[in-house]
Structure formats: C-alpha cells, structure tokens
Amino acid sequence: MTTQTAPEIPPVPAELSYGRTVERSLVHRAAVSEVFVTDIRSLAARRARAAAQLPLLHGYYSDHLQRPAVYDALLLLESGRQAAIAGAHAHIGLAAGTTMIVDSFRLDLYALKDLLIGPEPGRLSIDTEYIGNATRRGRYRKGKVVQHYRLDGAGVGRHEMDVLFINEHENEVLRHAQRGTPAPLTSDFDIHAPVTDGSGQVEPARVGRANPLNVVLSGAGTDGGQVVAEVTPRLDNRALFDHVYDHLPAMTLVEAARQLALLAAGDPSAVYAVGFEAAFQRFAELDGTVRAVAPRLRPGGVRGEVPVNFVQAGTEIAKVTVTVAFGSEL
Incomplete structure (x- = not known):
C-alpha cells in the first residue's frame, strides 16, 4: 500500500448531528453500545454523508498498549462499514434483511498524528459513494463503496470495498454450495x-x-x-x-x-x-x-x-x- 494525500471533501453540513446513534438495525448491530453512526444524509444520487462519534473508552477498540494512544484503525473501519450499510438502506433502497458481504477492501490512513485521541470523543464524518448498476427491478446485487474520512475536520483516510448484497435465502444457498452441509x-x-x-x-x-x-x-x-x-x-x-x-x-x-x-x-x-x-x-x-x-x-x-x-x-x-x-x- 502507498500513503495517499488527503482529498478535498466539502465541510460537514450544519444539520449533521452527533447527538445520538442511529437505530441499531440500520447498521446491522444487536447492541446499541456497538453503534457509532449518529446521522446519515444524502448528498446526491448514490452519495451520502454520515457522522460517527468515536468513543474515548471502549473495551475492545481502546484496549491497546501503544502510547501515545490513537484511534484504532479497526474502529474507523467498523465506522465505515456501518456508514455504508446505513446509507445503503436509507438512500439506495437496500431492503431489510439484506446482508452485505465484503469480497475485498482497502483502508489507508494518512498520518498517525491526525488520529491522536484528545479530551473529547472524536467527531468523524464519512462521505460514501456507491458505484454499481441496479437490476431491472432496481435491486443492487454487487458494487463498490468508496469512502473518505474526516476526523475533527482533518482528512485522515480513504476506504473502498467490493461488496455483494444478498438476502437470507441467497446466503443459505451460497453457504451450502461451499460446505455441502449446514454450517x-x-x-x-x-x-x-x-x-x-x-x-x-x-x-x-x-x-x-x-x-x-x-x-x-x-x-x-x-x-x-x-x-x-x-x-x-x-x-x-x-x-x-x-x-x-x-x-x-x-x-x-x-x-x-x-x-x-x-x-x-x-x-x-x-x-x-x-x-x-x-x-x-x-x-x-x-x-x-x-x-x-x-x-x-x-x-x-x-x-x-x-x-x-x-x-x-x-x-x-x-x-x-x-x-x-x-x-x-x-
């Protein structure tokens, strides 16, 4: 991987809120404590902007011995995953019960100094673009998600992933095809x-x-x-x-x-x-x-x-x- 320069991203709109998390089902989580996305807004066709609050203390994402402490790369990755799912449900018509399966992904964070944890929870904004073609019935089966991250106003990274969108029945067929037996x-x-x-x-x-x-x-x-x-x-x-x-x-x-x-x-x-x-x-x-x-x-x-x-x-x-x-x- 190569280090990239941070792209220009429009400032976060005033209406983007960090006051409370979104409904947990919107990001496919069972526990409210594992939801980091606080808002999601449409920017244009197949483009959305999400807000996520990064916790100062978390039993998994904060459990690191490195000092000085920085926000965990996997916390940003999970926030991006949640933002992509929430945006897909809210703005491109992803049906309830649809699973997003990641075929591949790439996350690049630009500079450690921009990830230092301060006295207040981190305010992350994520711009997401959905790239792909819908079927005749308007359903997305696969595509690419491209995201740009800003943390407390500074561009900190880029994330992209190739994904499949499948329903419960299709997931069962796929799992059976690989295993031959129930998992x-x-x-x-x-x-x-x-x-x-x-x-x-x-x-x-x-x-x-x-x-x-x-x-x-x-x-x-x-x-x-x-x-x-x-x-x-x-x-x-x-x-x-x-x-x-x-x-x-x-x-x-x-x-x-x-x-x-x-x-x-x-x-x-x-x-x-x-x-x-x-x-x-x-x-x-x-x-x-x-x-x-x-x-x-x-x-x-x-x-x-x-x-x-x-x-x-x-x-x-x-x-x-x-x-x-x-x-x-x-």
Missing part, C-alpha cells in the same frame, strides 16, 4: 472458549493488548522466517461477535492479521496498524482450524507491509496485508 452457529459453542481447539493463547502484551478477551491468536511460533498462529477468538467478545454467525466474520480475520503483524514486527508497544488490504476467497468455518502465516518484518522504524495469509483445510481462504507505522511518525 454450525456460534450459538452452538461455549461462548467462554475459543471456537477451535487451539491451545496456548498468546499473551496479550505480545499483540499489544491488555485484556485476554481481545486476543484472537493461540499457538504462535516461528517457522523459518515466518510467524504462524491459529485464529482462536473468544465468542464472548461482543465487539467481534455482536450476534449469531455461521462463520468467523471478516473483522475477526482482520484483527487476527493485525495481531500477527505486531508479532512479526517484534515490538507491539511501538507499532501501530494504519492500513489494511484484504481479499476473502471463502468463509472461515467455525468447525475447522484457521491458520495464519506472515513473514517477519525487518526492523527499520518506517512504514512497512506485512502480508498475512489465512489457510483452512489446506486452502487459502483470505489474505490481509497490514500496513504498520511506528511511533516516530508522531
């Missing part, structure tokens, strides 16, 4: 244990965390010039598992990639994730071991990329390249 649900597992049989959870500090609940890797080790681990998230981490799933959601794999990248860098207290480029080939099944592999990052103190490959049952199911930056940027 188990997260509700079938012990919520206090990892979803696979991995042992030896990674110590939180090794992946820049304080709370063991937020560690999603176990059995970490080295294999030549590579760092390897199993993806074993806890189902009682409600930031990652806000409702019942029949697979490991994409955000869980991105978190696993971030944690493995910090392991590969060797000094998680001084390394920040500032970008992701991801492609998902298959669903990460709950009833099989997911293994993550990344090369060691050569020390240098400058931005670098760590490609993380995810393998299940001998097949690559996803690849997430993590861009890491060092505190020297602040």
